[in-house]
Amino acid sequence: MVERLPCPDGLRLVLTPNRSLSWHGNVRIWIGLFVVSALITTGFSLAGAWVIIPFAGLELIALACGIYITSRACQRQEVLVISDENIRLEKGIRRKQSEWTLPRRYVRLSVHSPRHPFTPARLFLSHRDTQVSLGGFLNLEDTEELLDILEHRGLLIERKEPDADIGLWF
CATH class of the missing domain: 1.10.287 (Helix Hairpins)
Known part of the structure; x- marks a missing residue:
């Protein structure tokens, strides 16, 4: 689930997996x-x-x-804060366990397209040698919504198609 929260610095998104039951x-x-x-x-x-x-x-x-x-x-979440200068990503279960702050000007959003049409794309924030996964637990619709929001915020998007497989399995 992608939830927008008010933030004085810019845009704050809270990403959580869909929970069927409490x-x-x-x-x-x-x-x-x-x-x-x-x-x-x-x-x-x-x-x-x-x-x-x-x-x-x-x-x-x-x-x-x-x-x-x-x-x-299902209790894990990611908080993505996009300001004019930086992009901050916090990950954790019930509390912040890891944090990355990347300069917005040089960050790329790498979109790894799926092999199967029902599988969501994998998203990564990339800066130099740092590559951080983003919303790996989101479903197809939530991933598309997040991608649309980030594209409208002006992030540089780099799309990668899957490698061609030769064989019987996908």
Whole structure:
């Protein structure tokens, strides 16, 4: 998701992945599955198949780990601030973990076109030997919106087509 925020210096964009559910929604789903699994496990254990209990527990633990990892990955965000002099990119999960400040005059936006039409282009901010990925988690529509915003702000855009593959796989 691309969100514009007011900024006295210029333009501030907050880039976040699309989130289908909040953390509380994910916990509710897990609790619902826990209740269903507990009912099924109780039924089988009362029928004499008590061996199912540890496997049901392992399944619920694995599901909880998967939900946690996915939910944490959806909490990352990037903040892009474009001023007259500099471009600042901050990345992190719930807090700033890394930051790049690049001079706007010499920054290029490298757009690596995808091989498949349903895949979003990969965007990179490039300055000399520094190349920083931008919005790698965005979907196709959000990537196009970000590209349109940056193009209207006057960033130099460098498009790269994918290499031709010879073979059966894309």
